[in-house]
Amino acid sequence: MTTAKAEGLTLRDVTITLKGKRLLRMDLTVPPGAVLTVMGESGRGKSTFLDFIAGFLKPPFAATGEILLNGRDITHLTPQERRVGLMFQTPLLFPHLSVMGNLLFALPETIRKKRDRIVAAEQALAEAGLAGYAARDPATLSGGQQTRVALMRVLLSEPQALLLDEPFSSLDRARRADIRSLVFETARKRALPVILVTHDEEDAHAAGGLITHL
Numbered sequence: 001m002t003t004a005k006a007e008g009l010t011l012r013d014v015t016i017t018l019k020g021k022r023l024l025r026m027d028l029t030v031p032p033g034a035v036l037t038v039m040g041e042s043g044r045g046k047s048t049f050l051d052f053i054a055g056f057l058k059p060p061f062a063a064t065g066e067i068l069l070n071g072r073d074i075t076h077l078t079p080q081e082r083r084v085g086l087m088f089q090t091p092l093l094f095p096h097l098s099v100m101g102n103l104l105f106a107l108p109e110t111i112r113k114k115r116d117r118i119v120a121a122e123q124a125l126a127e128a129g130l131a132g133y134a135a136r137d138p139a140t141l142s143g144g145q146q147t148r149v150a151l152m153r154v155l156l157s158e159p160q161a162l163l164l165d166e167p168f169s170s171l172d173r174a175r176r177a178d179i180r181s182l183v184f185e186t187a188r189k190r191a192l193p194v195i196l197v198t199h200d201e202e203d204a205h206a207a208g209g210l211i212t213h214l
């Protein structure tokens with residue numbers, strides 16, 4: 001007999017409190033390759049919700065409930081053990097490393113040979129439309145290019161889910177649409193469940209999945 005494996009990211013009966021007062025409740029599954037968009041006014045707890053899933057929640061916040069990632073209970077694991085990838089409003093690339101250095105930093109140590117590591121990073125750059133940018137200093141890239149590198153850096157760490165906190169909001173309209181497609185298409189291809197926090201209706205619409213308002 002086979003047991004069906006619960007794929008995707010499941011939040012089972014999750015309640016987050018701030019100083020004992022309920023901030024939010026969530027009970028749902030984001031299937032592989034799907035996006036859950038979280039919207040809501042400032043201060044409603046959107047970033048706190050992502051912190052909880054990533055393993056960064058600390059007092060005065062507290063939480064009950066379970067987080068399951070592809071059937072694995074990650075509720076009490078360290079952030080490193082959870083295998084969730086995070087992207088924020090600013091790309092947060094290491095300024096002292098080249099584009100290649102930033103990508104190599106993210107690769108798991110299981111890829112041991114230097115040559116293999118470089119090939120993996122070069123493939124990611126090509127996927128992001130940035131072949132030939134490996135030696136560049138991140139500060140010399142446009143905002144959109146930096147966001148592409150940040151996305152590839154996250155993906156090279158082999159996450160099983162993506163948490164995105166306003167990742168497109170520092171980009172102009174034209175680039176925004178472009179990078180948004182890259183992010184969602186990549187997530188679909190890799191069957192990664194995504195949680196997107198945004199204030200932007202267009203982002204929510206482009207994500208195409210369930211929208212929840214806190």
Ligand SMILES: Nc1ncnc2c1ncn2[C@@H]1O[C@H](COP(=O)(O)OP(=O)(O)OP(=O)(O)O)[C@@H](O)[C@H]1O
Binds near residue numbers: 018041044045047049
């Ligand atoms: N360390 C803290 N101590 C007490 N309250 C906090 C702390 N950090 C955040 N808060 C409060 O927790 C609530 C949720 O904050 P959070 O940053 O998750 O909101 P948000 O929905 O992401 O807001 P925004 O859209 O402005 O980013 C807010 O009311 C905020 O003031």
